[in-house]
Amino acid sequence: MKRIAARTVYTVVVLVLSSIAVFYAIRLSGGDALAARLPASATSEQREAFRELIGLNDAIYIQYFDYVGRLLSGDLGNSLTNNASISTMLVDHGRNSLILGAAAFALVFAIGVPLGILAAVRRNSWTDGGIMSFSVAAMAVPNFWLALLSVWVFASTLRWLPSAGCCSPRQLILPAVVLAMEGIALTVRMTRSAMLENLNQDFVRTLRAGGLSEVRIVGKHVFRNALVPIISLAGLRIGQIVGYALVVETIFGWPGLGQVLVNAVLRRDYPVAQFFSLVLVTVVVLSNWLADIGYTVANPRLRRV
Amino acid sequence: MTELSEAAAARRDAWTQSLAEFEESQHVTPWKRTLERMRKNKLLLFGIVLGVVVLGAGILGPTISGADYTAQSFQNVHLPPGSEGHLLGTDGLGRDLAVRTFVGIRISLIVAAGVTVLALVAGIVLGMIAGYLQGKVDRTIGGVVDFVWGFPLILVAVLFAGGFGEGLFPVILAVGLVNTAAIARVVRGEVLGLAQREFVEAARAGGYSGTRIMWRHILPNILAPALVLASYYVAVAVIAEAALAFIGLGAQPPLPSLGQMVGDGRNFLRINHWESTVPGIAIVMLVLSVSLIGDGLRDVFDPRLRHEAKGVDDR
Amino acid sequence: MAEAVSQREAARSDGAEPVLSMRGLRTSVSMRDGSVDVVRGVSLDLYPDEVLCLVGESGCGKTITALSIMRLLPTPPVRIREGQVLFNGRDLLGLSDREMRRVRSEEISMIFQDPLTSLDPVFSIGHVMAEVIRAHRDVDRSIAHEMSIEILDDVGIPDPHRRIDSYPHELSGGMRQRVMIGLALVLDPQILVADEPTTALDVTVQAQILEKLLEEQRERHMSMLLITHDLAVVASVADRVAVMYAGEIVEEAPVDELFEDPKHPYTQGLLRALPHASVKRDALIPIAGRVPPPQMMPPGCFFAPRCPDAIQRCWDDHPEHIDRDGRTYRCINSQPFHRR
Numbered sequence: 001m002k003r004i005a006a007r008t009v010y011t012v013v014v015l016v017l018s019s020i021a022v023f024y025a026i027r028l029s030g031g032d033a034l035a036a037r038l039p040a041s042a043t044s045e046q047r048e049a050f051r052e053l054i055g056l057n058d059a060i061y062i063q064y065f066d067y068v069g070r071l072l073s074g075d076l077g078n079s080l081t082n083n084a085s086i087s088t089m090l091v092d093h094g095r096n097s098l099i100l101g102a103a104a105f106a107l108v109f110a111i112g113v114p115l116g117i118l119a120a121v122r123r124n125s126w127t128d129g130g131i132m133s134f135s136v137a138a139m140a141v142p143n144f145w146l147a148l149l150s151v152w153v154f155a156s157t158l159r160w161l162p163s164a165g166c167c168s169p170r171q172l173i174l175p176a177v178v179l180a181m182e183g184i185a186l187t188v189r190m191t192r193s194a195m196l197e198n199l200n201q202d203f204v205r206t207l208r209a210g211g212l213s214e215v216r217i218v219g220k221h222v223f224r225n226a227l228v229p230i231i232s233l234a235g236l237r238i239g240q241i242v243g244y245a246l247v248v249e250t251i252f253g254w255p256g257l258g259q260v261l262v263n264a265v266l267r268r269d270y271p272v273a274q275f276f277s278l279v280l281v282t283v284v285v286l287s288n289w290l291a292d293i294g295y296t297v298a299n300p301r302l303r304r305v
Numbered sequence: 306m307t308e309l310s311e312a313a314a315a316r317r318d319a320w321t322q323s324l325a326e327f328e329e330s331q332h333v334t335p336w337k338r339t340l341e342r343m344r345k346n347k348l349l350l351f352g353i354v355l356g357v358v359v360l361g362a363g364i365l366g367p368t369i370s371g372a373d374y375t376a377q378s379f380q381n382v383h384l385p386p387g388s389e390g391h392l393l394g395t396d397g398l399g400r401d402l403a404v405r406t407f408v409g410i411r412i413s414l415i416v417a418a419g420v421t422v423l424a425l426v427a428g429i430v431l432g433m434i435a436g437y438l439q440g441k442v443d444r445t446i447g448g449v450v451d452f453v454w455g456f457p458l459i460l461v462a463v464l465f466a467g468g469f470g471e472g473l474f475p476v477i478l479a480v481g482l483v484n485t486a487a488i489a490r491v492v493r494g495e496v497l498g499l500a501q502r503e504f505v506e507a508a509r510a511g512g513y514s515g516t517r518i519m520w521r522h523i524l525p526n527i528l529a530p531a532l533v534l535a536s537y538y539v540a541v542a543v544i545a546e547a548a549l550a551f552i553g554l555g556a557q558p559p560l561p562s563l564g565q566m567v568g569d570g571r572n573f574l575r576i577n578h579w580e581s582t583v584p585g586i587a588i589v590m591l592v593l594s595v596s597l598i599g600d601g602l603r604d605v606f607d608p609r610l611r612h613e614a615k616g617v618d619d620r
Numbered sequence: 621m622a623e624a625v626s627q628r629e630a631a632r633s634d635g636a637e638p639v640l641s642m643r644g645l646r647t648s649v650s651m652r653d654g655s656v657d658v659v660r661g662v663s664l665d666l667y668p669d670e671v672l673c674l675v676g677e678s679g680c681g682k683t684i685t686a687l688s689i690m691r692l693l694p695t696p697p698v699r700i701r702e703g704q705v706l707f708n709g710r711d712l713l714g715l716s717d718r719e720m721r722r723v724r725s726e727e728i729s730m731i732f733q734d735p736l737t738s739l740d741p742v743f744s745i746g747h748v749m750a751e752v753i754r755a756h757r758d759v760d761r762s763i764a765h766e767m768s769i770e771i772l773d774d775v776g777i778p779d780p781h782r783r784i785d786s787y788p789h790e791l792s793g794g795m796r797q798r799v800m801i802g803l804a805l806v807l808d809p810q811i812l813v814a815d816e817p818t819t820a821l822d823v824t825v826q827a828q829i830l831e832k833l834l835e836e837q838r839e840r841h842m843s844m845l846l847i848t849h850d851l852a853v854v855a856s857v858a859d860r861v862a863v864m865y866a867g868e869i870v871e872e873a874p875v876d877e878l879f880e881d882p883k884h885p886y887t888q889g890l891l892r893a894l895p896h897a898s899v900k901r902d903a904l905i906p907i908a909g910r911v912p913p914p915q916m917m918p919p920g921c922f923f924a925p926r927c928p929d930a931i932q933r934c935w936d937d938h939p940e941h942i943d944r945d946g947r948t949y950r951c952i953n954s955q956p957f958h959r960r
Binding site: 201202203205206207208209210211212213214216221224225228298299300301 | 690692717721722723724725726729730732734737738739740741742743748751752755756787789800803804
């Protein structure tokens, strides 16, 4: 409990610090672009007045608190590109990202863990070799290439699945699978190594001496012990998925937060870039915090003591 | 006690001799054993071979080819591989794919491998300082490192791109930062574990200075996990850089990036697919060789998880 | 339980058949350059209601012998090549996996050396105990729970109602070992194999655990095979002793006779090396040399290189057991024992 409380405090501190960092970084180059929005004919006095008006001449920390204040009161601002309300964007795109992310996350564990267990239990067999080769290949093939390939195969050639767009289940399949691929590969390897390490532990021998069946020993005891590192890294999978979602959403035209952020950076839409950077950073930090809690919960040695 | 008969004494001496010879033959230094394992690991060898090929292409390729990777030629657009003067064909602007791929490999190597090597050094230094000194230093470094390492590389690069604009600089910065943090974290953990082990206590009791202990006793033990982790992060960095270039960040034209090339060729997949597949294959080869080397190194340093039977001597 | 116990009591006083009989056990380990035998033709009998100690230094094969009884060997790379393990008339080595599982814990139990790593860290001790109980008996959870509390109380764990929900890391070393003992005895087996049960514990706790083991053995009239390298332990608990060297039994005798009149030079060396309170000496006398690696065993007697009494024939012929006066030993040139 104490440990969880400590980590929570740490996480909050981190959140504040990173929001400052993000804010600062974007304002560095963002500020002048705002001024660039003025017509070229504007004189330097007019530019200066404009800067003063929107507060760009204030000290950076004043700008920061001002910004945070506005956020907290619900005023998220508008996009520079099309003047859309950022809060609407947050809701719509956020929901899409959530769907895609959840689907990918589910795939990572639904496929990764069983394959890893299988590889461990059938160690050194063809099954094991096959699964491990698959995991190496899945990591080596860049996801954008995989995306192209899968679109080419499944959409253009076979015409089984649509190539882009949102938001039907059929349109979800390809992006979710591509997004999950690397996580699956990593999870397979981690599960396999965690299982193997626990299969060699002394307590397995004690359980065998107790007359328990191999199936029960491996399926319940070894697996539950292997789960400790798997759960602890599950939170990181979320972060990884967020990272890759930036690319996958863009390729498949899935209108989520990642796509929004990438477009905003490319088009120098600073309010949008700033806000959604904060959002994604918050998601990652929170998921790391969850991972920490998960680790504490999964490992009894860290509880109570 | 009976007196040993001479014959028995002679037998005993002979046997002691052959025992000494046997033990001599069994005595392998850790180095020899590691090298032997390296030789036996076929996947590692394959990875090394592949890596050498790719490395050669990246370093020597552009020089050997001599072509200019920016040279456009509208007469020679979309030439297939094997065309005269263009071994791997040309892209939509008539640029030679081969030299562009080589340069792209070079860029990937610099950004991913080069930066990660620096990150390896920085991470080891940081991790060793934190782990050895402990206390406040450790908590500060540890806190920062724990925060940074868990961030997805692509997100960090995009954030930096938001602040610093497009181009390779934000990517390099992101790779350097995240990889250093990841390595520092592992090294710190290992050092903390090692610092408690008896042999460090013994060294300190013997009067060795801090730096000497770090150098001779701790460093060899952390090199292995750090190297394995670094190889993994090189692979991640390669893919991240390519993915970013694919969506428009990272390396900007006319600088070719493998990811950018794949992106440029995506519209021609059905007819002139090599414009995407050639750089795509280059990426796969690069990542594959790095992964295999990393996996191979890990198996060599920690064979418990691999195919050998758990022999008595390996316990 | 009472019935089984009195049966065993009766069996002992009959001077009856051994309850467990190992015949010619040969176990090999495969290493880098091939496989080598680490247990070479071990034959050992365990009688009802007695404590048999198997003594030897590290690496002599005693643990592997014990694991072979319960078939708990890590099967590649270790393999039982030859031999029989007869228990109540059946050869355990020939049983199917399922039949063997039924024997484990219900008829023969084993406790191990390091109680921390030997217990599953993510489950409470009560959970594991109930699981083992219900794997053998058709009882519901509450009864299994009751049985667990009862045995924990029996082995000396204070406040068992609360402790039953503890995790292994929350208990001290001595308590963990008691839990292991409880786990082994909860189904009232006929035989308990204890592999160095006190080696990993503090000295003060060692005595308590040994005492508890003896107490249980006496109450249940169990047979106990206790493996150890510590002769002091042997002196305090054993009825009979078997000394093992380089994969073989080199001497077997009732405990008093072994300590007073050891026949095999290795046993004599072990006893001489003991610091002995009643004899004043100037120095400790260790046995010269080391156990040779299993691939490099001498052609004749395995102990010849270190034996002060070795003669020519000791190098030529491998000595068989000499059976005399209820004792056996593998030595053709056995000399009377002098402590100095």
